[in-house]
Amino acid sequence: MPSHARAALIIVGHGSTVNPDSSTPTHQHADTIRQRGVFSEVACCFWKEEPSMREVFESIDSPVIYIVPNFISEGYFCQQVLPRELRLSGPTTLRDGKTIHYCNPVGIHPNMTRLLLQRADEVAPGVPRAETSLIIVGHGTNLNENSTKAIQDQVKLISEGGYGFAEVIDTYMEEAPFVADWHKLTTAPNVVVVPFFIADGLHSFQDIPVLLGMEKETGKALSQMDVFRQNPIEMYGRHLYYSSAIGTERLMAEVILDQVHDFDQKHQVGSGIEDPGSELTQPAALAAWLESGRTVIGQVKITPCGTGYILRHIEDADTDSLTKVSTPEAAREISRVDAAGEFRPIKTAPTLKRGWQLELGSLAELQLALEFFYPAALGMARSQQVGTLKPVPLRELLGRQTGMYRFANGITDEQAGEMIGKCCATATKCLRRIVFPLDATQPLSGPATAKLGNDAGHMEGQTHAIPLLCMEACNHIVSAARKVARANFEEKEVKGSQ
Ligand code: SF4
Structure with a gap:
């Protein structure tokens, strides 16, 4: 896709206050796109995690912003909650000197078909498609008929696309056709089951394995990824292959970019991007704070070192035996759980674990690491300083x-x-x-x-x-x-x- 080198991308995920895996794919797709350098900035925001859909705008310097919902379907969230929280007035919103484009959710893009096929081949390598039934599983509930539609669309595309499967069917956890009836609904000797969810969580780790008959109960602590490593499982005289959620597929990053590309085509977005003007950018604000001696943020101490920076927990200033890490993404892992291994949905909770030393080579890496430790905090502090922060x-x-x-x-x-x-x-x-x-x-x-x-x-x-x-x-x-x-x-x- 053409470069959007002066535009930002925001990927919106659902997130969770209890499941640390919920936001992981969204962050990973953001990492992939960031590394490709297609956009000047790539950020994530969440409905249930930090940064929120209001806060994330404070962390963006670019004058043009593309927003892609990392959601499976259109419907209540994408049509009501997200536009309301993101303060959008249509496909394109002009606000505070920025142009904000709202793209379609990833799950309805036709290229999801490619991902499903790839996932099916990965989970059952070498198994002939002609002897395989492909099952796409959704949640299924009367409250969200759009998610059912997204799955039915994919079933139709794969069935009619000549991809060679013996059969392709949709099933659901909570409505007919039920995934629990997979052995009655399919006829081929091999059955590949792909959950049509954005992230792995209780549904893919526990509920669906129980409904398939792979596990007896949801209560016991499954060692999560082991659920996907047992393939194939012999049941009802068939070989059952079970995949992780489709949203964890690394090619999802491509689908996110496809949605941006499709938005540009549909709305004929040109390249006439204005300069952001003389507003204080985040890197400039961060450099000035460090220069003035503001070298602490939350529980993180920043020590300039040559052209790079060393970060530690503030209570580890004099500790010698620290685990050394050196990528901005390591900050996300460090801040994910506390010392007892409990998920930290509030990143500003005073529970950052100790025992690490993060060595970074540039101001850009430092900015990204701090974004992972304290999402959108630098942007809010900068906006506060220049008088543009709008508290709600x-x-x-x-x-x-x-x-x-x-x-x-x-x-x-x-x-x-x-x-x-x-x-x-x-x-x-x-x-x-x-x-x-x-x-x-x-x-x-x-x-x-x-x-x-x-x-x-x-x-x-x-x-x-x-x-x-x-x-x-x-x-x-x-x-x-x-x-x-x-x-x-x-x-x-x-x-x-x-
Ligand atoms: S201060 Fe912290 S806990 Fe309180 S509302 Fe703000 S983010 Fe939530």
Whole structure:
């Protein structure tokens, strides 16, 4: 595809607050595209992880941005949630001097067919397609008929495309035709099963293996990838080959680029990109902070060394026996789980593990590593410095929630202050300083005031660090608000009935 060397790409994933594997493919596809140098910047953002869809724009310097949803289907998320959270007004949105193009989700691109074929061949190497039934598995639920459609489209494309399979069928976990009936629905001696999901998780690791009959129960701790290493499994007189989720296929990065290419073709996007002007770029801001002695961010200490940088946990400044790593991506692995191996969905939790030393060769590598340690933090600090950061009032955030969270705004002002004081406590929960108000006219009050302010120090006794700012309350606060609002509602109901 032609270069978009002065444009940025944002890949949007769902993410998870409990499953560390959920965001992995999205990050890996971003790594692949970043290494190819097609875009000036490549970033990820998530519905359930950091950075959020509001925060990610702060980390982008480029004047043109392409957004590709790493989702399987069109529908509720891609048509409602994402445009709302990303503040999009159509295929192209002009905002804050930037041109933002919103592409189709990866799962509906015709080239998904190529990935399915490749995955089928990889999982059953040398097995003749003429003696193989290919099953594409989806979740299947009345709530998302688009995901069923995306799978049915692929079944049709492969069946009618002359690819040589004995048969190609769609099955689902929660609606007919059920994947549990695979042995009745297929006739060939070999059966290849490919989950049509963006990431591996409980469905592909546990639920589908149980439905296929490979495992007896979901409760036991499966050693995850082992599920995919048992191929083939002899069942019902057939050879069953089970694949990991299609979204983990490395060629997904190509499909992301295909969606950008298709957007350009369809909307006839030209190359007339304006210069971003004299705005302070993130690399320039980072260099200036380091120059002025701001060499700490969160729990990371940055030490300039020649033309490169050495990063350590702030408590490891004088420790000798550290594990040395040297790629920006290592920062993502380090920050993924805490010292006890627990997933860290909030990257600014004061739980960064110790024992590592990250050696980086350039400012660009440093910027990327810090982006992995603290997503979008540099961008928010830069925007705050130049006066362009637009914090989102808590009431505005809670008021735009839909689905099960639509009642979240039913908390009182007092409850909001207490909830934030408790859920955001610096010592135990989150190092960020809150810069969003309660609403357009009132600041947060009560215990929340301990979290306010954009001063550089976020750890006790720290006064000269690159700030970690919170411009919009995160998912954890929305969930907590929902619980409090629900209790308020139930209390009212009880009183009303007395
Ligand atoms: S809302 Fe609280 S816990 Fe969430 S990111 Fe902001 S400061 Fe941290």
